[in-house]
Amino acid sequence: MSFNVNAEIAVCGGKLLKLSHYSDVVNNTMDVNIYLPQQYFTGSNGKPIPSIYFLSGLTCTPQNASEKAFWQLQADKYGFTMVFPDTSPRGEHIPDDPAYDFGVGAGFYLNATQEPYKKYFQMYDYVHKELPRQLNQYFNNNKNPKLDFLDNVSITGHSMGGYGALSGYLQNYHSKKYKSCSAFAPIVNPMNVPWGQKAFKNYLGNDRLTWRQYDPSELVKQVHNYGDDKILIHQGTKDPFLNENLRSNLLIEAARGTSWEDKIDLRMVDGFDHSYYFISSFVPIHAEFHAKHLGLI
Numbered sequence: 001m002s003f004n005v006n007a008e009i010a011v012c013g014g015k016l017l018k019l020s021h022y023s024d025v026v027n028n029t030m031d032v033n034i035y036l037p038q039q040y041f042t043g044s045n046g047k048p049i050p051s052i053y054f055l056s057g058l059t060c061t062p063q064n065a066s067e068k069a070f071w072q073l074q075a076d077k078y079g080f081t082m083v084f085p086d087t088s089p090r091g092e093h094i095p096d097d098p099a100y101d102f103g104v105g106a107g108f109y110l111n112a113t114q115e116p117y118k119k120y121f122q123m124y125d126y127v128h129k130e131l132p133r134q135l136n137q138y139f140n141n142n143k144n145p146k147l148d149f150l151d152n153v154s155i156t157g158h159s160m161g162g163y164g165a166l167s168g169y170l171q172n173y174h175s176k177k178y179k180s181c182s183a184f185a186p187i188v189n190p191m192n193v194p195w196g197q198k199a200f201k202n203y204l205g206n207d208r209l210t211w212r213q214y215d216p217s218e219l220v221k222q223v224h225n226y227g228d229d230k231i232l233i234h235q236g237t238k239d240p241f242l243n244e245n246l247r248s249n250l251l252i253e254a255a256r257g258t259s260w261e262d263k264i265d266l267r268m269v270d271g272f273d274h275s276y277y278f279i280s281s282f283v284p285i286h287a288e289f290h291a292k293h294l295g296l297i
């Protein structure tokens, strides 16, 4: 398994690598950006450098967050690597939809079971399994890890990617795959909102039972929080998608009476919209939250 280095860009104290590689699970070439913090170059006291995976929202490539979220300053401050995966496979041959909310740029971080999507849209296995394995192999040659992509890792994301982070964290909660999870303006209950219903119906079929394995508001009822773990969420009050598609209060309601009650720290922030102006404003708080769980502070 190998990566092509398409660009190596000096940012803050480290380097942003724009990579592409072949994914066997999505049967396609995938782009991914990695920010290596300054500690990678100056030394991290012999400890492997942990990673945070940032899952982006609808229409995004790995570039949006790399250019506009300002994670790099935080990565240098605490000493973690950032991984920015793409939101779907891309290319003329990838089944798409005329609208921005489905198909290319809208993989919804799940494993499609329906034609014609299932051959390529296996984004759950890609993000949570194959990509970390391939990164480990490429950067560490499977020994003496200098960069930790597998064990001491956390996950976050925005909008569709916020849902992807919550869903992936909860689905892998019992194996402690992720040390912590946060989200910016996530779709918290995809089964019950238009963006999610369109995606789940087309990728997973009409049987709503199969949708539940991915829905954060269902997963909080199924997955027991045995470790007093908290999830951090920021949501802007002037987000144009809040009332129809994001509906963050539904997660709080779903968690009521479960082991996640009072464990979801939803912070409604006055006047913020859905954009990277909003995301970048709260990245420092999320960075500190994850840095604590990754043992960096």
Ligand SMILES: N[C@@H](CCC(=O)N[C@@H](CS)C(=O)NCC(=O)O)C(=O)O
Pocket: 056, 057, 058, 059, 060, 064, 100, 158, 159, 160, 274, 275, 276
């Ligand atoms: N108005 C957007 C709707 C989609 C959207 O707002 N996407 C968010 C994620 S859900 C985003 O991050 N867009 C790219 C950006 O702001 O850089 C479009 O049609 O492109």
